[in-house]
Amino acid sequence: MKQDTATPQAPMLLHLRANLPIVISFACIILLLLLGSLYSENFLSPDYLIQQLKVASFLGVIATGMMLIILMGQIDLSVPWLLTTGAMMASAATAFGPAGEFLAVPFGVFCGFAMGMVSGVGVAYLRIPAMIVTLAMNVIAQGLMVAYTGGFSPSDTASSGMRYLATGNLIGGVPNAILVWIGIGALAVFVLNRTTFGRAVYAIGNRESAAFLSGAATQRLMMFGFGISGALAAFGGVLLAGYAGKAAQSMGDAYLLPSIAAVVLGGTSILGGRGNYLGTVAGVILVTLLQSILSVMQIAEFGRQIIYGLVIVTMLLLYGRERALR
Amino acid sequence: MKEWRFFAAEQRATLLALVLFLVMFIIYVSNHPAGFTPNVVQTASNKGVILAFVAMAQTLVVLTAGIDLSVGMIFILCNCVGSYVLGGTMASALGGAGLVLLTGLGCGMVNGLIVIFGRLQPIVTTIATGAIFFGLALWLRPFPGTVPDFNGDLADLFTGKLFGVVPASLVFLLAVVLVVWVPLSRSVIGRAIYAVGSSDMAAYMSGMPVKLARFTAFAVGGLLAGFGGLFLTFFTYSGEASLANGDNYTLFSIAAVVLGGVSLYGGRGSAIGAIFGALAFRTIGDLLFVFDFDPLWQPLFQGLVLALAVTFGAARLFRIRNRLEMFS
Numbered sequence: 267m268k269q270d271t272a273t274p275q276a277p278m279l280l281h282l283r284a285n286l287p288i289v290i291s292f293a294c295i296i297l298l299l300l301l302g303s304l305y306s307e308n309f310l311s312p313d314y315l316i317q318q319l320k321v322a323s324f325l326g327v328i329a330t331g332m333m334l335i336i337l338m339g340q341i342d343l344s345v346p347w348l349l350t351t352g353a354m355m356a357s358a359a360t361a362f363g364p365a366g367e368f369l370a371v372p373f374g375v376f377c378g379f380a381m382g383m384v385s386g387v388g389v390a391y392l393r394i395p396a397m398i399v400t401l402a403m404n405v406i407a408q409g410l411m412v413a414y415t416g417g418f419s420p421s422d423t424a425s426s427g428m429r430y431l432a433t434g435n436l437i438g439g440v441p442n443a444i445l446v447w448i449g450i451g452a453l454a455v456f457v458l459n460r461t462t463f464g465r466a467v468y469a470i471g472n473r474e475s476a477a478f479l480s481g482a483a484t485q486r487l488m489m490f491g492f493g494i495s496g497a498l499a500a501f502g503g504v505l506l507a508g509y510a511g512k513a514a515q516s517m518g519d520a521y522l523l524p525s526i527a528a529v530v531l532g533g534t535s536i537l538g539g540r541g542n543y544l545g546t547v548a549g550v551i552l553v554t555l556l557q558s559i560l561s562v563m564q565i566a567e568f569g570r571q572i573i574y575g576l577v578i579v580t581m582l583l584l585y586g587r588e589r590a591l592r
Numbered sequence: 593m594k595e596w597r598f599f600a601a602e603q604r605a606t607l608l609a610l611v612l613f614l615v616m617f618i619i620y621v622s623n624h625p626a627g628f629t630p631n632v633v634q635t636a637s638n639k640g641v642i643l644a645f646v647a648m649a650q651t652l653v654v655l656t657a658g659i660d661l662s663v664g665m666i667f668i669l670c671n672c673v674g675s676y677v678l679g680g681t682m683a684s685a686l687g688g689a690g691l692v693l694l695t696g697l698g699c700g701m702v703n704g705l706i707v708i709f710g711r712l713q714p715i716v717t718t719i720a721t722g723a724i725f726f727g728l729a730l731w732l733r734p735f736p737g738t739v740p741d742f743n744g745d746l747a748d749l750f751t752g753k754l755f756g757v758v759p760a761s762l763v764f765l766l767a768v769v770l771v772v773w774v775p776l777s778r779s780v781i782g783r784a785i786y787a788v789g790s791s792d793m794a795a796y797m798s799g800m801p802v803k804l805a806r807f808t809a810f811a812v813g814g815l816l817a818g819f820g821g822l823f824l825t826f827f828t829y830s831g832e833a834s835l836a837n838g839d840n841y842t843l844f845s846i847a848a849v850v851l852g853g854v855s856l857y858g859g860r861g862s863a864i865g866a867i868f869g870a871l872a873f874r875t876i877g878d879l880l881f882v883f884d885f886d887p888l889w890q891p892l893f894q895g896l897v898l899a900l901a902v903t904f905g906a907a908r909l910f911r912i913r914n915r916l917e918m919f920s
Contacts (some may be wrong), residue, residue, distance in 0.1 A: 297813035392906035395856040402899040409892025536713045571727030578720035587711040591796050
């Protein structure tokens with residue numbers, strides 16, 4: 267009899283523990299909004315919230331790829347220049363007449379995918395630490411783009427399709443960028459939870475040798491994981507170029523650390539194998555909102571950086587701690 | 593004989609980095625229009641030494657199987673502090689130099705304390721603390737600048753030439769290696785740093801000072817990044833809170849560490865290898881200059897060399913007897 271009462275409780279506690287980061291993140295989002303509303307009523311207006319979600323959706327797309335990589339226990343430092351590559355190549359394709367304009371988005375995404383796959387070969391087959399492979403890929407992508415543009419910002423502007431994706435409104439009042447993020451997010455949830463690929467991603471993150479012995483083609487999956495991450499980074503770049511109207515050289519710099527921070531704040535373990543996409547959604551919104559509120563409050567850049575760092579450390583101390591060595 | 597072979601096996605990666613650097617440097621000076629003159633060597637060493645300090649800082653943390661992504665920001669913060677305190681008389685400027693180093697040490701200690709007692713992963717901790725350090729640097733120097741009475745004599749003493757031949761920066765680097773790295777790596781704590789990097793569990797079970805080793809790695813790493821920032825101030829006479837510069841030095845330090853044969857999995861390599869890695873990485877950039885390449889191709893060339901260098905890390909695959917070993 268005693269056992270019967272004990273068993274149903276255990277999974278519930280487990281759930282609570284696994285979901286603690288998500289709960290805390292969403293609580294922090296609400297807290298931020300309340301604090302902001304003390305400063306100005308506008309923080310609770312639908313217009314402001316929609317605008318924030320729109321800005322967050324660019325980071326959301328990029329963080330989805332980053333989460334996939336982190337779940338496998340790896341890291342992708344090539345986000346900044348793969349993002350720029352996607353934006354620049356899509357803008358470049360636009361210059362080639364109507365066909366180019368039609369293929370601009372797929373071409374930009376494909377470039378990111380191809381470069382991500384090269385990193386994937388290095389990590390999965392050559393067994394070089396992901397940190398240096400993606401670092402080298404970042405420098406190579408930078409080199410290619412700098413050589414391509416001749417050191418200046420490219421004159422090509424974003425295609426009308428890219429602009430529509432990032433700034434248009436398909437359904438009244440809801441920006442397309444949010445719809446894009448919802449679409450990619452739904453796909454990510456489905457893939458991570460309902461496909462063998464997704465389960466293998468978690469398995470690889472927990473212990474790759476065990477996943478291999480269980481029959482998962484770990485090396486091939488990991489290679490494709492990097493390809494997908496590269497494609498998503500490039501797609502984020504395409505959206506950003508559409509949002510800004512054109513591609514610029516340093517557009518990706520501001521996305522590497524926030525994408526890692528968003529994933530980790532959402533409760534995904536940086537060591538891999540544990541994490542929930544809902545947490546990443548919370549992390550992305552939290553990071554975007556934090557940046558926005560700090561800038562609206564007209565806190566100087568140095569103060570923003572310091573508060574940003576302090577918030578990340580504090581939140582991780584709340585729930586991101588490792589087990590003690592014993 | 594046995595002793596000698598053991599030493600060679602242990603230092604193989606360091607020796608490879610040395611050879612890589614020497615080959616590149618010989619190609620560089622033999623094609624330089626001015627040739628092998630003290631001035632050419634002085635300029636090359638000044639640029640190389642700054643990265644060498646930051647690479648040494650990164651090495652210590654990487655040896656514990658961690659990574660310090662804030663190392664570039666500590667470097668920038670120290671540069672900004674230096675641009676305030678390195679003025680006045682020789683004595684006060686020297687005191688200021690001490691303050692700069694203390695700043696670096698303090699930053700490293702903060703990293704270490706959070707990683708050890710907060711039990712957070714080094715990579716995320718240093719991303720966050722890096723933002724804090726950069727914020728502080730930006731607070732000190734919203735715009736590039738320096739103190740009006742900057743002590744240029746002291747700066748020139750460290751970046752000039754000894755006896756008109758030897759670059760003073762290289763001598764100073766050697767002194768830091770002898771005073772900081774050699775005693776540390778031979779002490780109990782130094783051995784514990786290597787042990788923690790190989791397997792923290794085994795090190796803990798063997799009763800090694802695991803926490804102290806981690807803390808020392810971060811703290812001394814911060815101190816060495818402080819040396820880098822101090823040197824940058826000596827070199828430029830000013831301080832600038834440049835985000836791009838900080839990020840670049842973090843990335844370059846990882847590249848230098850890899851070229852220098854330090855394993856990113858921890859427990860293998862030495863700061864001396866990282867120094868040669870840093871000097872080699874700097875020479876790559878200079879090589880393009882002497883061969884009259886379009887500077888536009890420099891980032892691509894650097895990336896390709898880095899990619900080629902890390903591909904040699906894949907040589908490990910040839911020694912694998914069982915496919916499962918691959919996953920470790």
